[in-house]
Structures are given as C-alpha cells and as structure tokens.
Amino acid sequence: MYETTYHRAKSAADAATKLGGAEDGKYLSGGQTLLPTMKARLAAPSDLVDLTTIDGMSGISVAGNTVTIGAGTTHAEVAASKDVAAAIPALAALASHIGDPAVRNRGTIGGSIANNDPAADYPAACLGLGATIVTDSREIAADDFFTGMFETALGENEIVMGVKFPKASKAAYEKFPNPASRYAMVGVFAAQAADGVRVAVTGAGNDGVFRHKGMEAALSDWSAGALDGVPTPAGSMIADIHGTSEYRAHLVGVMAKRAVAKAG
Numbered sequence: 001m002y003e004t005t006y007h008r009a010k011s012a013a014d015a016a017t018k019l020g021g022a023e024d025g026k027y028l029s030g031g032q033t034l035l036p037t038m039k040a041r042l043a044a045p046s047d048l049v050d051l052t053t054i055d056g057m058s059g060i061s062v063a064g065n066t067v068t069i070g071a072g073t074t075h076a077e078v079a080a081s082k083d084v085a086a087a088i089p090a091l092a093a094l095a096s097h098i099g100d101p102a103v104r105n106r107g108t109i110g111g112s113i114a115n116n117d118p119a120a121d122y123p124a125a126c127l128g129l130g131a132t133i134v135t136d137s138r139e140i141a142a143d144d145f146f147t148g149m150f151e152t153a154l155g156e157n158e159i160v161m162g163v164k165f166p167k168a169s170k171a172a173y174e175k176f177p178n179p180a181s182r183y184a185m186v187g188v189f190a191a192q193a194a195d196g197v198r199v200a201v202t203g204a205g206n207d208g209v210f211r212h213k214g215m216e217a218a219l220s221d222w223s224a225g226a227l228d229g230v231p232t233p234a235g236s237m238i239a240d241i242h243g244t245s246e247y248r249a250h251l252v253g254v255m256a257k258r259a260v261a262k263a264g
C-alpha cells in the first residue's frame with residue numbers, strides 16, 4: 001500500500017472541498033472495495049476523504065411507501081433492520097447475503113452503488129424496485145444511475161447521500177453466489193414494483209446490472225412458468241474463469257424463476 005493522507009469530512013460540502021483540494025483523492029466509506037484495491041496497489045489515491053464521519057450519513061427510516069437508507073448504512077444494519085424486514089423483506093434478505101460478516105459490518109450501501117461492481121447485489125435491488133439515488137446535489141432514478149460496468153451517472157466529486165426505495169407488492173432476490181467471494185455469479189431481483197413489473201439482473205451483463213425487458217413483459221402473468229422459453233442472449237453476458245457466457249445466460253433463467261416463485 002502506498003502512503004495516503006486521511007481526512008474526516010464534517011459535511012458533504014466539506015468532503016467535496018477536501019476532495020477538490022486533493023491531488024488525486026477518493027471518498028472512503030466502508031473501505032471494503034477501496035482498501036483491498038489499494039493494498040493490491042491497483043489504486044494509489046493521494047488522499048482519502050472519509051464520508052462516514054458526516055452527521056446523518058447513516059440510518060434507516062420508513063415513511064408511507066418509502067424506505068430511505070442513508071449512504072453510510074452498513075449491510076449488516078440493513079440486514080438486521082426490523083423496519084426494512086417489515087417494509088421490503090427482500091432487501092433485508094439481500095443485505096444479509098453480501099460477502100461475509102467482516103464485509104457486512106464495514107461495507108455500506110452508498111459505497112456499493114457508487115462502485116457499481118458488475119457482480120454487486122444492491123444495484124439489482126435499486127433497479128428491481130425502481131429506487132431513487134439521492135446525492136448531495138440531486139435525485140437520480142436508478143434507471144439512469146447505473147450506466148455501465150463500474151460506471152454511474154455520478155459527476156466529479158458528487159456524493160451518494162442515500163437511497164429511497166418504494167415498497168413493492170411482491171419482491172424477491174435470488175443469487176447464485178461465487179463460493180469464494182459470495183459476489184453474484186448471477187443475481188436476479190424480481191418485483192411487482194410501484195411502477196409495474198421489474199426484473200433486474202446482476203453478475204451477468206457485460207455492461208453491469210440491467211433490466212430484463214423480455215421477462216418483465218412475460219411476467220404480466222406473474223408466475224415462474226411464465227418465464228419458460230423467454231430468451232436471455234448469451235452474447236451480452238460476462239465470460240470469465242468462473243463461468244462461460246452461456247452458463248450465465250442459463251443461470252439468469254434459473255434465478256429469475258426462483259425469485260418469482262419465492263416472491264409468491
């Protein structure tokens with residue numbers, strides 16, 4: 001690991017000023033992606049600006065049909081939240097299967113979606129529920145937020161402050177985890193969401209998380225059987241040492257059926 005300078009941010013404005021003044025700085029939340037990357041010398045930021053020291057950055061609230069989760073809220077806090085479990089049980093269950101206990105106790109929802117790893121779980125929940133990402137300057141619909149592998153709509157120095165999830169009448173997430181890391185080989189979040197049926201797929205797409213429009217159309221008849229014969233072209237799927245694109249395309253169908261059956 002290279003030398004770096006650590007800063008505690010007092011507010012979002014203070015964080016943006018500190019990052020703006022750094023030579024080549026990075027925001028830090030749970031550090032569960034950034035610190036291993038730095039240890040492996042794949043990143044060498046001159047400065048780390050800690051966002052978790054900002055007042056009000058973490059916490060969960062439910063008002064009406066909306067569950068709001070602060071960006072600094074850890075995966076373990078979401079998994080253990082009775083409010084999340086009551087409002088959107090699929091979201092609490094998803095959080096409980098991220099990584100291992102160490103990752104869940106430090107990693108945050110804000111860091112996860114800002115990073116937009118193609119195999120991360122939360123992007124599927126955001127897209128599958130039609131969430132809204134709240135930043136320090138605007139609100140971005142999940143449909144517009146995830147723009148490609150490790151790419152988001154965030155501008156330079158923009159900070160994710162939280163996520164607003166609308167409740168769904170039915171929702172479930174099923175993932176086939178990589179046995180070593182627990183990242184999704186394929187994960188499918190299926191929901192009868194506030195604005196209609198949504199099916200979001202993570203772990204599989206060359207461009208990161210995506211909505212499966214063919215499955216969404218088929219699920220106007222909400223049943224696992226309605227997905228029989230719905231194609232998932234392998235051409236746009238990831239192929240790596242863990243599995244071929246054809247294998248991932250097949251898993252998308254299997255996970256989607258399980259998610260719909262689980263949602264009831």
Ligand SMILES: Cc1cc2nc3c(=O)[nH]c(=O)nc-3n(C[C@H](O)[C@H](O)[C@H](O)COP(=O)(O)OP(=O)(O)OC[C@H]3O[C@@H](n4cnc5c(N)ncnc54)[C@H](O)[C@@H]3O)c2cc1C
Pocket residue numbers: 026027028029030031032033034035036051071097098099100103106107108109110111112114115117119120121122158159160161181182183184
């Ligand atoms: C062994 C292991 C297993 C894992 N398994 C899984 C898994 O099964 N599923 C899964 O989804 N994830 C998994 N992860 C990733 C984990 O969920 C991380 O918590 C997450 O990717 C990053 O969150 P973080 O808070 O640690 O962010 P950090 O590592 O602190 O930051 C990640 C990136 O986001 C930026 N950033 C952080 N917060 C913000 C913000 N609020 N606004 C703007 N930019 C920000 C940082 O500058 C950095 O570029 C795993 C990680 C490890 C090490």
